[in-house]
Amino acid sequence: MRKLILIGGVLALAACAGEADTTEEAATVEEEVVEVVSVVGTYNGTGEDGTEWTATINEDGTSDVTVDGEVVDSATWRTNEEGMTCFTGVPGEGEEADEEECYMFGEVGEDGSVEVTGTDGESQTVIKVS
Structure with a gap:
């Protein structure tokens, strides 16, 4: 026993x-957690040539850029492992797909301003309107 x-x-x-x-x-x-800033919304900006544009980033993974009310660019988007938002242009008929371009979106300021930085280090301030 x-x-x-x-x-x-x-x-x-x-x-x-x-x-x-x-x-x-x-x-x-x-666990390594990457905080992802919500980029869904509508943004206004100005191109290097002074052209004003509006970009809409949709929850469904699509986006459009309009100038003077006309869609001039459409893309799909995703968030990569580093938390960057990456866009791939939707090719028109007979065109090849664009290369993916990735950007880091900063925090939205009280005035709606957002600093967006590309992988090349170039930054642009845009306004998030919705």
């Missing part, structure tokens, strides 16, 4: 030790 109690005690300790190791491992696992 003593042998059964002793073996039972050893097994119980072994089981507890296994749980402790698992708990310690779980506690040491760290």
Whole structure:
């Protein structure tokens, strides 16, 4: 009988030790979380040539740029692993697809201004209107 109690005690300790190791491992696992700024909305900006444009980024992964009420560019978009918003132009008939272009959107200021920085380091301030 003593042998059964002793073996039972050893097994119980072994089981507890296994749980402790698992708990310690779980506690040491760290998750890397990339905070993604919501880019969905409508933005106004001005091109290098002074042309005013409006860009609409939709929840469904599409976007359009309009100038003087006419759509001049359509694209799909996604958020990459680094938290950048990446756009790929939708090609017209007979055209090749554009290369993906990625941008980091900053926080929206009280006045609606947002700094948008491309992978080339160039930045532009746009206004988020909705």
